[in-house]
Amino acid sequence: MEYAFDAATARRAPLHVLHTWAVPLAPSGSAVDPEEEKAHTLAATLTPWRHKFPDTDVTERTMHGRAAHHLLMASTKASLLIVGRCIPSGARPGPVAHSAIHRSLCPVAVVAHG
Template sequence: MTDVDTSRRPVVVGVDGSEHSRRALEWAAGEARLRGAVLHIVHALPFGLSPSGGPDLHVDAATRSLTELAAVARSLDSRPLTVTNDVVDGLPVKMLVEVSRHSALVVLGSRGQGGFANLLLGSTAVEVSARAASPVVVVPPGADVLNRSGDVMVGVDGSHDEPALEFAFSRASQRWARLVAIHVWDLPDGERAEEESDALLARTLTPWQDRFPDVIVETRSIRGQVVAALVAASAAHGEVIVVGGRGRSVLAGALLGSVSQGLLRHAAVPVVIAR
C-alpha cells in the first residue's frame, strides 16, 4: 500500500464542473496515489470573490462542489489519498501558472465551462503549456483514465528532449511499463533519413537507458507527419504520450504551436507537455 507523503509536491487538477474536468480528476487521483502525493483540486472564479469577505453564493457553491469532488476522488480506489481543494480568485491561466510553481504537475480536461471555459479551444492551453513551471497533462474525453496498462510513449526530436525523457523514463520505471520512443521524419532520401533517425534515437536514449536499466525500451523511426504519427502510435497501445516543451525539426514550434495543438485536439490518450 502506498503511503501519502505530504512533503511531496501535490498533483493539481483544475476543475469546473464539466464532464471533461471530471475525467481529469479521475486521472489526477490515480496519479497522486501512484506518487504518494496530495491531490489538490482547484477552481477559478474569474469574476472575483466577494470583496467584503462575507458569504458569496458563487464561492459557497464552488466550495461545496469541490468537497463533493474530493469525496469522489477518495472513493475511486481503496488506497489512501489526501485531498485538498481551493476556490481561487482570478483568471484560469494566471491561477494555473501560479500553482504550477509548487506542483508536481497540473492536470486539465480537454474542454471546460465556467472558470475554465474553452480551455483548450484557443490560446489558453498554449499559454499554460508555455508558462507553467511543472509538466502539464491534458486528459481527452475518450481516455480510459482507470486503466493504465499501456506503454509510455515519448516523442524525440534530438533537441531539448531532457524534460520529456525524464518524465517518460521515470513514469515507465514507476509503472513497470514499456517505454516507446518515437522519432518522426519526412525527407526525400528515405533510406538515409531512416538510418539517421535510428542513430539519433540510439544516441539520445543511451544515457537514459543507463540511468533506468529496469525500463524496457522500444524505438520507432516513422516516416510521416508528426502529429498524425504520434496520435496513431499512442492510440494503439499508449497510456500517455509525452512531449517536450520546446523542440526543433519535426517538432518545430516548441510544441506550443501546431504540433501541440494537434496532439491536444486529436490524441486519444493523456498528453504530457514536460518542462
C-alpha cells in the first residue's frame, strides 16, 4: 500500500484500489454479505493510509471475479498498475503479476509484500 500511495502522491494522481476475489459466493446461513464484508475489510485496510496521505484522492472497489481480468481492464485508464505479490511465492511472479506484466496497457510495478 505504501508504494501505491507514494506513487500516487509523487504523480499527483488519484489512486484507484481494486480488491478482487474468485472464490464462488455460495449461499450460507451467515447474515454477513460477503461483498459487504470485503468492502468493509478494504476500507479498514485503507483507513491508516488515508490518514497518512490525506491529499491523495482514493477510490476503492471490490469486485468478484478473476484479478488478472479486472486489473487488465483497469490498465486501460491507468498511468501505472501496481500489483501486490506475496514474498513466499518463489522466484517467478504469480499468475496475476505475470498476466499484468505481459498484457497491461500501462507500466506495471510488482511489489512484494509479506
